[in-house]
Amino acid sequence: MTPIRWGILGAAHFAKEHMGPAIHAAAGAELAALATSSARKATEFQAFAPQLRVHDSYDALLADPQVDAVYIPLPNHLHVEWSLKALAAGKHVLCEKPITLQEADFEQLITARDQSGKLAAEAYMIVHHPQFIRARELVQGGAIGDLVHVDATFSFFNDDTNNIRNKPEAGGGGLRDIGVYTFGAARFVTGQEPIAVPYAKLRLENDVDVFAQVAADFPNFSYAATVSMRMFPRQEITFHGEKGVLTLTCPFNANVFDAATLTLENADNTVTTERWPGVNQYVLQVENFCNSVQTGADYPCPLEFSRGTQHMMDMVFAAGGHPA
Incomplete structure (x- = not known):
């Protein structure tokens, strides 16, 4: 081909x-x-x-x-x-x-x-990584029982005023740069969409968000996220169910922040850990894109999915009093 x-x-x-x-x-x-x-x-x-x-x-x-x-x-x-x-x-x-x-x-x-x-x-790129495909399979397959709560954190430190992430005219800000991962990851794994954002606390510098604390309601679970460009690097997402907890400790920058690792803890005190140290999610993204072009296969992240994440982003900005 x-x-x-x-x-x-x-x-x-x-x-x-x-x-x-x-x-x-x-x-x-x-x-x-x-x-x-x-x-x-x-x-x-x-x-x-x-x-x-x-x-x-x-x-x-x-x-x-x-x-x-x-x-x-x-x-x-x-x-x-x-x-x-x-x-x-x-x-x-x-x-x-x-x-x-x-x-x-x-x-x-x-x-x-x-x-x-x-x-x-x-x-x-994260939806192409096997850790997220596996997380979706486990959560939607009932491995943690009924899902009750999802919490996500993504932070790094960048106060360089010359960096485009800190420029409002370039569409900067922490939510647009990394908040998309904390929002889209929850949507991808659960298959659910937010119905309300009752709380969003945003801290702005030079008219871009540098810290955000968000609470959202999904049909069957609650959601909380912390996103910041002014904190020590950290990333994690946890899916907490009635019968277990699923945690991804390097969900977003696999092989850069750490090795992609998924841990499942069940009510019988069984802990299972899966790791993907050699997977390059950027390569997988390109290969999936090329395959869709060449064969007509469905692409894992169509514009309709991305539109849903932006819808949640708009909800968060509105709740925080800083409309996009």
């Missing part, structure tokens, strides 16, 4: 460190092109992909007939614009999260996807 030829819009650090190498390593994919005006940055990508063609503009890359799909790691406020341009150019699109800054923008993305016949998706 002919590989999907990828281009990357912009020489972002994350693209250089993670997604570029993942595309290059993934079965069914070929990293073919990069759009950047920086010769130095281009050389850094060519160090692991020597045959990479370099375009000096995003538009030039989108006009390249030898590019089938584009990965978009641009600042948040540019995601919708360039996703739409890529679809209009006849390219499949994998765009970094959050793909939009508010739920309403999904309508035009979904319409453009359907009209183009191309695959467009948010780069939400």
